[in-house]
Amino acid sequence: xxxxxxxxxxxxxxxxxxxxxxxxxxxILRDVTEDDQGRVHVQITPTYSGCPAMExxxxxxxxxxxxxxxxxxxxxxxxxxxxxxxxxxAEAKAKLAAYGVAPPGPRTEGPVAVPLSVRCPxxxxxxxxxxxxxxxxxxxxxxxxxACREPFDHFKAI
Numbered sequence: 527x528x529x530x531x532x533x534x535x536x537x538x539x540x541x542x543x544x545x546x547x548x549x550x551x552x553x554i555l556r557d558v559t560e561d562d563q564g565r566v567h568v569q570i571t572p573t574y575s576g577c578p579a580m581e582x583x584x585x586x587x588x589x590x591x592x593x594x595x596x597x598x599x600x601x602x603x604x605x606x607x608x609x610x611x612x613x614x615x616a617e618a619k620a621k622l623a624a625y626g627v628a629p630p631g632p633r634t635e636g637p638v639a640v641p642l643s644v645r646c647p648x649x650x651x652x653x654x655x656x657x658x659x660x661x662x663x664x665x666x667x668x669x670x671x672x673a674c675r676e677p678f679d680h681f682k683a684i
Contacts, residue, residue: 532566533558535594542582543663546625549583553613556604564597571609573665574684611683622681623647628669630683644680646671656680 536558537550549555549570556569568587572580584601591599611630619629628644643652651673661668666679 530558530560531594532560532568532591532596535590536568536587539583539586539590542579542586544622544625544627546621547618551615551618551621553615553618554583554609560596564595566591566596566599568599568601569604570601571604573609575605577665579663609684611681626678627666628678628680630681632683644669646674646676647678648676649674 536555537548539549539555541547541549541552541554544552552573554571554573556571558566558568560566568591570580570583570587580603584603587601588599612632614630622629624647626647628647631644643654644656645652646654646669649671651671653672654669655672656667657670657677658668660666661679665684666681668677669680670677
């Protein structure tokens with residue numbers, strides 16, 4: 527339940543791959559329920575199938591909530607409906623840009639759009655090129671800015 531102490535603890539958990547944003551910022555935190563016996567049930571959704579960060583996020587949630595005094599923590603992976611970048615908050619996108627990761631643009635219906643350029647989070651130039659479809663993680667691609675010559679990750683719109 528949004529606003530509960532357990533929700534606040536879970537919502538403040540940083541993403542292990544992008545520690546500048548929380549799991550709530552990313553929109554992967556679905557629900558947190560707690561009862562008067564100290565039991566907490568957390569629902570999270572992976573950003574993509576097979577995301578290796580989910581096990582770390584689950585372990586971090588259990589550790590954070592047990593450390594806060596909860597007696598039992600259960601973390602459930604919810605796969606439907608699948609996560610999309612539309613669930614990211616505007617604040618998350620701003621934090622990513624400030625961190626040097628180009629945030630995703632809006633999703634489109636139909637065929638997967640392949641961006642021809644992405645705004646460089648370092649200098650703001652659109653004179654960029656994709657260097658690799660996969661960046662530091664599968665949910666990001668690697669780009670290079672022709673203006674400032676800096677490489678950067680771009681969070682793919684999913």
